Structures are given as C-alpha cells and as structure tokens.
Amino acid sequence: MHFRHVNEINLCLTEKCSLRCIYCYKKKARQDERLLPISFASQTFDLVAADSAHSQITITLHGGEPLFAGAGHMADICSLLEKKALKASKSLVFAMQTSLSDLTGEHINVLKKHRIQIGVSLDGPGEVNDRQRGRGQQVIANLKRLIREVPHLVSGVICVLTKHNFQDAIAFFQFLYDLEINKGNFIVCRDNGAAKCQDIALDLSELTAIRKEMVQYHLDTRFSRFQEARTVHMLHRFLNPTAAKETIWGRGCYSKFCGAGIRVIEVLPNGDIFPCGPAVSNRRYFLGSIHDLDHKKYLSVLASLHREKKTGGDVCLSCVAALICEFSCPAYDTYTPDYRKVLCEATRMMYSYLETIDRELYSLREEIFKSSC
Ligand code: SF4
Ligand code: SF4
Numbered sequence: 001m002h003f004r005h006v007n008e009i010n011l012c013l014t015e016k017c018s019l020r021c022i023y024c025y026k027k028k029a030r031q032d033e034r035l036l037p038i039s040f041a042s043q044t045f046d047l048v049a050a051d052s053a054h055s056q057i058t059i060t061l062h063g064g065e066p067l068f069a070g071a072g073h074m075a076d077i078c079s080l081l082e083k084k085a086l087k088a089s090k091s092l093v094f095a096m097q098t099s100l101s102d103l104t105g106e107h108i109n110v111l112k113k114h115r116i117q118i119g120v121s122l123d124g125p126g127e128v129n130d131r132q133r134g135r136g137q138q139v140i141a142n143l144k145r146l147i148r149e150v151p152h153l154v155s156g157v158i159c160v161l162t163k164h165n166f167q168d169a170i171a172f173f174q175f176l177y178d179l180e181i182n183k184g185n186f187i188v189c190r191d192n193g194a195a196k197c198q199d200i201a202l203d204l205s206e207l208t209a210i211r212k213e214m215v216q217y218h219l220d221t222r223f224s225r226f227q228e229a230r231t232v233h234m235l236h237r238f239l240n241p242t243a244a245k246e247t248i249w250g251r252g253c254y255s256k257f258c259g260a261g262i263r264v265i266e267v268l269p270n271g272d273i274f275p276c277g278p279a280v281s282n283r284r285y286f287l288g289s290i291h292d293l294d295h296k297k298y299l300s301v302l303a304s305l306h307r308e309k310k311t312g313g314d315v316c317l318s319c320v321a322a323l324i325c326e327f328s329c330p331a332y333d334t335y336t337p338d339y340r341k342v343l344c345e346a347t348r349m350m351y352s353y354l355e356t357i358d359r360e361l362y363s364l365r366e367e368i369f370k371s372s373c
Contacts, residue, residue, distance in 0.1 A: 002287075002298050003047060007054040008264040010277060011041055011077070012062045013069035015269060019099055022132045023160055023189050023197050025281040026064065035069050036269040041077045042084065043290050044267045049088040057085070061096040061116065062266065062277060071106035078114040097121060097158065101135045103142040108149055117155040118146065124165045125175045131164040132200075147179055156183035156229075162200040166210045170217050173226040185229045186214070190332035190339060192281050201339060207346040212353060219360060223367040230254055234324045236372035238354050239365050241323055254326040261287060261302045275305055278331035285331070305330045321351035 017030040024030065048057065059081055061074065078094060085092040094116040111118065120143055123129045126136035133139075146154055157176055161169060169186060176184060188207065191197040202210065214231045223232070233254055252258060261275030268280065271290040279285040285305055287298050316322050325347045333340045354361065361368070 002293060002295065003051040003265070004053055005259075005262050006048050006052050006265055007056065008058040008060060008259075009044055009048055010060045010062045010264060010266040011036055011044065012064065012266060012268045012277075012280075013066040013074065013077070015064040016068045017063055017065040017099070018068075019065070019101055019134050021134075021160075022164075022200060023162065025192050025278065030064055032064075032269075033068075034269045035073055036077075036267070038073070038076050038080060040267070040269070040271050040290060042080055043271075045081050045084050047290060047293075048265075049084065049090055052090075055089070056091045056093060058093045058095055061094070061098075063098070065099055065101060066096055067098055067100070067102045067104075067107055071104065071110045074107070075110045075113070078110065078116070082114070093117070095119065095155070099133070099135075100139050100142040100146070103145070108146070111146075111153055112150055116153060118150075118153050119155050120157050121159075122157050123159050123162075124168050124172050128165050128168045128172065132160070132162055143179065147181070151180065154181060156185065157181055159184060159186045160189050161186055161202060161210065162189040162197070163202060163206065164200060166202055166206055169210055170213055173217055173228070177226040182226050183229065184226065187230075188343070190329070191336045192278060192332045192334075198336070204342050204345055204349075207342065208349045208353075211346065211350055215354070215357075219357075219364065222364060223371045227371050230326075232368065232371045234350070235354070235361060235368050237324050238351075238358075239361060239368060253329060256322075256325070256327050257306065258329070260305060260331075261285075261298075262306075275302065276331065278329070279305070282331060282334060284334075319348070321348045324351055324354070 013036050014034065015026055015030055015032045017026070066074070082092060094114050096111075096116050097119045099121045110116070122139060122143070123133050124131075126140050129136035129139065159169070159172065176182070189197050189201050191201065211231070214228055215235065218227070218231055218235070258276070260279060264276055265287070266274045266277050266280060267290060268274070273287045273290060274280045275285055275287060285301060287301050288294055316325070316327070319325070326343075328340060
C-alpha cells in the first residue's frame, strides 16, 4: 500500500562519517557509530518487495559514509538481499554514494562481487575539495584506484557548488574527464536547517554566471566530453517541452514532481523511514518506522511534502521558465524560502539567456537528446 511505486531503497548503513563537510546536514548524527542491522535491511526489503509493482529494485547504500559499515557488513546485506530478491522474483541493482575517504581492498572485493555502482561525492581536485570537505588527496588516490580496478562501476560524481569552489567547476569537468569520468551532478549548496549555508551559498550573479559557463562548456565540447546532468536535462527540457511532463518513475530532484517517498525511500539505522536523504534532517518528513507504519500518516506527510514541491502556484503557471525549472525542494526550501527566490530569479534569467542562443542549441539537439537519455 505504501510502496507500490517504490523502485529504490536508500539504506543508510551508518550515519558515521570522518569528513567534516561545511554544508553537512548530519553534523550531529555523523558521530553515531550504529550500523543498520542486517535484520532491518531484510525487513525493509520484505516490506517493499511485497508491495512494489516494479520488477527491478535499486538498493543504494547510503550514510554518513557507508564504507564505515565495513566490507563484511556490506557483503552480508547484499548477499541476503540477493537471495530475497530471487525468492520474490525481483531483480536487484546495487548502488552506493560514498566519499571514498576510507576505501580498502576488502571494500573493492565487495563492490566487485555485488556489482555496486559507485557515485562519488567530491567537490573538486584535491585542494579545491579540501576547502569544504577534506582529505582530498586520499579521496583522489582512492578514486584512481577504483578506476584502475573497477572502472565500469564508477557511475559519476556529485559535486556541491559553493562560493569556495564554483569558479573551479569547469576545470573540474576537465579533471574528471581526464580520469575517464564523464558524468556528474553539480548541486547548488542549500541550507536545510541542520546545514547552515547562508554564508557559502551562491548569490544570483554567481549562480547565473556558473550556469552559463556550464552551458557554454557543453556547447564547446558538443556534449562529447564531461556531461553535467542538470545542465543536460535543462537544455533537453528547453528544446523539448514534452520532456517536462515527467512521471514519478522519471527524473529526480530536478523534476517538477520528485519521487521522494513515492519512487524512493530512505531508511536510517534505527529503522526510521524518510522520503529521501536530504529530507532526513527535517522531522516533519518522518514517514514512520519499518516496525510501525501508519498508512494515513504516511500519506498525509507525503501529500504535504509534494504540495510544497509544487509551490509557486499561479506565478509558476504563467511563467515561461517553468519549462526548465526545478521548482521547489521541500527538504531545503522550508528553511530558506528567500533562497528559493534567488533560484527562481536565476531560472528566469537562464531561460532568457537560452532564448538568445536557441539556434545554437537547436543545431545540437540530437546530441542533447542523446545525452539526456
Ligand atoms: S525533497 Fe528535495 S532532495 Fe528530496 S527528492 Fe524531492 S527535490 Fe530531491
Ligand atoms: S522560475 Fe520561478 S516562477 Fe517560474 S516556474 Fe520556476 S519557481 Fe515558478
């Protein structure tokens, strides 16, 4: 009943993390050493598998830093879920979002064995990363090791843009491309209550400048080198209005309607369920526990979250930039509605800018459509 549309389970293996990212929304929790018990992972899978209409389910290992759960614990969870999936006639895909700060050879064996797709959190080449995350040299060394040993498993990079690193973003594209990583998701730093980001969040002119630079990079390289997901999707929607009509199985945070709590759920080491990772820091989005789920409460929390996702109302209805807009994110915008206004203005400015280069964009439409698949 709750999980009919769920095809992705984020299992927070542990909230522990050794990094001290300046925008972290788990500042208190990251010292918590508890692990997600194997029985909770199993119970979560049973709940979803019994209800989900999907034949394939993605299990994403999250944290904190999921590697801190240890290679053995990761392997036990993956092996058990594989057996369960077989019984439930579901196919499984494993993924992990990691900073790679504490990677070992044992981890790599588990990644290989269970074919875990690895998304790496990294904010720039070593020194740039260190301005806001730390241990950059170690992370880059571990990333190179992964690329050497399991290149097919490295799926991309998530980079958080702040005042400290946005000017290095295009050089970072090239750096990643040289490492043979050609996909990434560059997210604008936001404040979500637990992460106090007002001082490091990009202002309107910084935001529009970097977004334009990112577009220009893709045009200059004809989409044949590094591809930044949000830029590609924005251009795709600009050229193809029907792409904006996405379903809950479609896109993620950059859709008008995100899949939080519907297509994806996040489960914490204590069994608490939230709609997505960033929503964890806000207790109002607590959906229930794997031990105790109340259908009415679950639905009412989700309804309120998705009402907020669509905020803007009449203004958005008559806004031409709605075509490329990511709209609201309830996990963040509750705390800083003013920053939402900055993003809104930046989106309008981007739309006007794209209109000035629309011929060039149309000339590359095949490359853009192909990249957004
Ligand atoms: S609530 Fe925000 S962070 Fe969570 S899935 Fe929706 S848009 Fe993304
Ligand atoms: S740019 Fe602003 S007004 Fe336009 S659709 Fe997006 S949020 Fe709404």
